[in-house]
Each structure stands twice: as C-alpha cells, then as structure tokens.
Amino acid sequence: MEWISQPWPWYVGGPLIAGVLVALMYFGKRFGISSNLETMCSIAGAGRWVDYFRVDWKQNVWNLVFVLGTLIGGYISHVYLTPDTAVAISESTKESLIQYGIANPGADYLPLEIFSWDNLMTLQGMIMLLGGGILVGFGTRYAGGCTSGHAITGLSNLELPSLVAVIGFFIGGLLMTHLILPHLLTL
Template structure:
C-alpha cells in the first residue's frame, strides 16, 4: 500500500486520462468541467430566466458525477493518501516569492493568498471577483475550459481546441510574468 502514499509517475495519470477519453469517445460523450455549471444551472431551473440554459440537461447529468468525483477524490487524496511531508519548493521559487512579499512558510498555500484573513483585504476581494469573472467569461467565450479543450478537444483533433489551448498557455505566461508581479 506504500505506492498510494507517494507521487505517481506521470504516465499513470496520462494513461488513465487517455483511457477515460477513449471510453467517452466510444460512448459519444464530451468531457469538460465548465459545462457542468451550465448543466447544474439548467437542472436548478435557470432555463426560466435564460434561453442558454434551456436544453436537455438530463442527457449531461453523468458529467455532474465528474465534478462530485473530483471533489471526493481531492478530499480523499488530501486527507488519507497524502504523504506526511510535502515535496520541497525549490530555492529559486522561494527567492522569487520572497521578492514579491509572499511567504513560503505554508509551502504551496501562502497565507497572503489562501487564508480567511486574506479575505479582509479589499484588494484580495477585487482580485478574486475580477479573476472569477475573467475565468468565467473566458471559458464561455472559448467554448469550454482548459480541461475540456486540452483533454477532450485535443484528443478529438479539434482545431478550435488547439487554438484555445495556445491562447490559455499565452494567457498563463502573461499572467505569471507580467500581471502577477504588478498585482503583488
């Protein structure tokens, strides 16, 4: 059972993702996390307020299990399968975070970003609201989220997904190298 408590090699998850995509392809289904929000809203009656939510959501309810599985899997992994000690952060990353006044005391969850006290800062609230709206708008404008395009769209050889993934990558680089240092 020790193999459960250590990081797995990348090809294990890669194989499992490919197997899942093959099964979904054979079943005629598409994968994507952001589409679950639409399904959830439609199931809750949002179709009364907007035509966007008027569709046969019951045919996509299987995808809601993916969200539940992701949450349950994350909980189980973090509470029962995590190693006692998290892998160390590189010295270069520590120096880079220190240069923008972000602590490394809490490993992967700096208290400046991931704490209840951080929510008392108006700047943090504004960043969260703008970031959330940007992600939501971007996922809708791109016709899906990163998981839908990068995993499902690319495995189906869809050119729009390739263009979207390239855009996600460029956006990530701009955020990390230009905007993040300006914000923090």
C-alpha cells in the same frame, strides 16, 4: 502502502486518462468541467431568464456524477494520500515570491498570504476572487470550454479550435504570472 501516497508516474496516469477518454468517446460524451456550471444553472432554473441555460440538463447528469467523483477523489487524496503539503519549487521562484510578500514559499501547497479567509475580504482578495472569476467565466464561455475540456478532450480529438484555445490559455497564464500577479501581490 507507501507507493500509493506518492505521485503516480506518467506511464500509469497517462493510460488511465486515455482509458477514460476512450470510454467517453465510445459513449458519445465529452469531458469538461465547465459544462457542469451550465448544467447546475439549468437545474436551478436560470433558463427562465437566460436563453443560454435553456438546455435539457438531464442529458448531462452523468457529468455531475463525474464531478462528485472528482471532489471525493480529491478529498481522499488530500486527507489520506498526501504525506506532505510542501511544494518543491526552484530557489529563484522562492526569491521572487519572497519579494512579493510570500513568507514561506513552497512550505504549503497554497500560500496563506493569498489563499486564506483573512485575505478574502481585502482589496487584493476581492480583486483576485471577482476579477479571476469574471475572467475565467468569460474566457471559458468565449473559448467554448475550459482548460480540461480543450486540453484533454479537444487535443485528443485533434481539434484545431482546442489547440488555439490551449495556446491562448498558456499565453494568458504567462501574462498573468509575469505582468499582473506581481502588482496584485504588492497591493
């Protein structure tokens, strides 16, 4: 049973992802998590105020089931299949994070100095939560999909807009990591 608590190798995970994508393409569906927000807002009645949400949400119920499965799978993986929450990161990354006030970088999956209920109500926490939410929401809408939709489905379909979006996601991640995050961590 030890094999199940270890990360699966690429030659297992890759074909499983490819199998899901082939099945989705066969049934005429597209994979993406951000479209679920649109579906949930449509179910909640946002279409009464915003035209964007005036869609037939019943066509996307399958995707909500997919997200539910993702949440259940994540819970099972975290609670039953994760032997350790420590993350192997390089020494130079640890040194950089210590300079920014992260006490034990790599000791936990998420550093408590950033991801904790106590930090949520601080200026730093509010900027990260609200600013990040606005940027992700705007970026997802502007790019016509999220990272999973573009990087997994779009690139698999050889779509040029998805390639452009994925390149933009990586550039944005690098800018955030090297130019913005250091300032936010020192607030």
